[in-house]
Amino acid sequence: MPVRVAGFDGDDTLWHSETRFHVTQGEFRDLLKRHVPDADVDTRLAEMEMKNLSIYGYGVKSFTLSMIETAIELTQARIPTADIEVILGWGKRMLMEPTRLLDGVEATLRELSGRYDLLVITKGDLFDQESKLARSGLGDLFLGVEILSEKNVETYGGVFHRRAIKPEDFVMVGNSLRSDIVPVVALGAHAFHIPYEVTWHHENVPEEELPKQGWRRLATIRELPAAIESL
Amino acid sequence: MPVRVAGFDGDDTLWHSETRFHVTQGEFRDLLKRHVPDADVDTRLAEMEMKNLSIYGYGVKSFTLSMIETAIELTQARIPTADIEVILGWGKRMLMEPTRLLDGVEATLRELSGRYDLLVITKGDLFDQESKLARSGLGDLFLGVEILSEKNVETYGGVFHRRAIKPEDFVMVGNSLRSDIVPVVALGAHAFHIPYEVTWHHENVPEEELPKQGWRRLATIRELPAAIESL
Numbered sequence: 001m002p003v004r005v006a007g008f009d010g011d012d013t014l015w016h017s018e019t020r021f022h023v024t025q026g027e028f029r030d031l032l033k034r035h036v037p038d039a040d041v042d043t044r045l046a047e048m049e050m051k052n053l054s055i056y057g058y059g060v061k062s063f064t065l066s067m068i069e070t071a072i073e074l075t076q077a078r079i080p081t082a083d084i085e086v087i088l089g090w091g092k093r094m095l096m097e098p099t100r101l102l103d104g105v106e107a108t109l110r111e112l113s114g115r116y117d118l119l120v121i122t123k124g125d126l127f128d129q130e131s132k133l134a135r136s137g138l139g140d141l142f143l144g145v146e147i148l149s150e151k152n153v154e155t156y157g158g159v160f161h162r163r164a165i166k167p168e169d170f171v172m173v174g175n176s177l178r179s180d181i182v183p184v185v186a187l188g189a190h191a192f193h194i195p196y197e198v199t200w201h202h203e204n205v206p207e208e209e210l211p212k213q214g215w216r217r218l219a220t221i222r223e224l225p226a227a228i229e230s231l
Numbered sequence: 232m233p234v235r236v237a238g239f240d241g242d243d244t245l246w247h248s249e250t251r252f253h254v255t256q257g258e259f260r261d262l263l264k265r266h267v268p269d270a271d272v273d274t275r276l277a278e279m280e281m282k283n284l285s286i287y288g289y290g291v292k293s294f295t296l297s298m299i300e301t302a303i304e305l306t307q308a309r310i311p312t313a314d315i316e317v318i319l320g321w322g323k324r325m326l327m328e329p330t331r332l333l334d335g336v337e338a339t340l341r342e343l344s345g346r347y348d349l350l351v352i353t354k355g356d357l358f359d360q361e362s363k364l365a366r367s368g369l370g371d372l373f374l375g376v377e378i379l380s381e382k383n384v385e386t387y388g389g390v391f392h393r394r395a396i397k398p399e400d401f402v403m404v405g406n407s408l409r410s411d412i413v414p415v416v417a418l419g420a421h422a423f424h425i426p427y428e429v430t431w432h433h434e435n436v437p438e439e440e441l442p443k444q445g446w447r448r449l450a451t452i453r454e455l456p457a458a459i460e461s462l
Contacts, residue, residue, distance in 0.1 A: 055326050057358025061292040072316050081308040126357040127288025127380045149358045
């Protein structure tokens, strides 16, 4: 039974995202080191993000708010307000950056769009994600966009239900084992993992918890058309 | 032809929202008055929100970031960092507040849910809105949730298309003329306007730009079952 619908993660699958977080986090580290030279800025920021995840959710605005809170906490409120303004500016810069597509994405999507229904299935901030897709110039290749607050068995199941998709007709393509592969395979659908150069710590899955079958790893999105064909 | 699907705005239609913004904005005004007694805090904050709307979109996180930026700008960075921390706390409090349903909402929805397909159609922050619906305890009464980055003719048209809804079968219920009534009536569907005690300036529409027919105003959601029946 051939696949009918292909879902694509957005961040770090279709366009660069984590690199913009890494660049900003490097600047943040340098800024804080001037006030608290011995602080483990990365660890404290990661802890703050995890602590705030259930309140803020994902995305650049959440990241910006967590940076500000970390800066205040780590410096015991000694960081000057002007530096808070700098952090606000980083957040805006991240939100306004042009969408940089990954290598091979545009050609591959154009090739696939005639053969399968294509969906973007992503999480994060609704406004930011829609804006990125619009600026990518690829919006017209997709039948639809699903922006989920979390990617898990329930929310993918909701997409299948809303769009009347049978799991066996569906393949998911993404860079996160935790968000794009594990829940999709658990529902009986197919998945291809295309690793990105950097992975957010939150998205990792221990090797022993990975499903034994139903998915495989590709080196680049260019391998996708043949890989789907072979299912 | 009877209506088949009823869409409901969330904020200030099903649950209180604008009041939490008003309370926080009052506290923000008091905080800033201590540093800049003559400043027109409300106007400056409203201008900042409008300036940032195309970058941040709607919602509490956007509001929090705009408060911080306004505070820094109005005090020329003289506001102490500890006060920024207070503003961060207000944002979190808003995001964690229990969902307070408006009077009559629960009984009316239970009555309607057997007769029509009910949808929540709201804008704002995806994570915050899903969290509010979940905490409202009403999630099960709804066939689905659509969270839009803007509510206009295009995005409502998208909902109709995705869900195979004919405009004449649809009625929208909400407190915003701009977001819930005007675009829906323009698409040929029905709409009921239920004003809330406070309206965000951005949501107002001049009287002369309102459609002449296709909608009417109700005093409370309790009038809705009979009003839909009469369409």
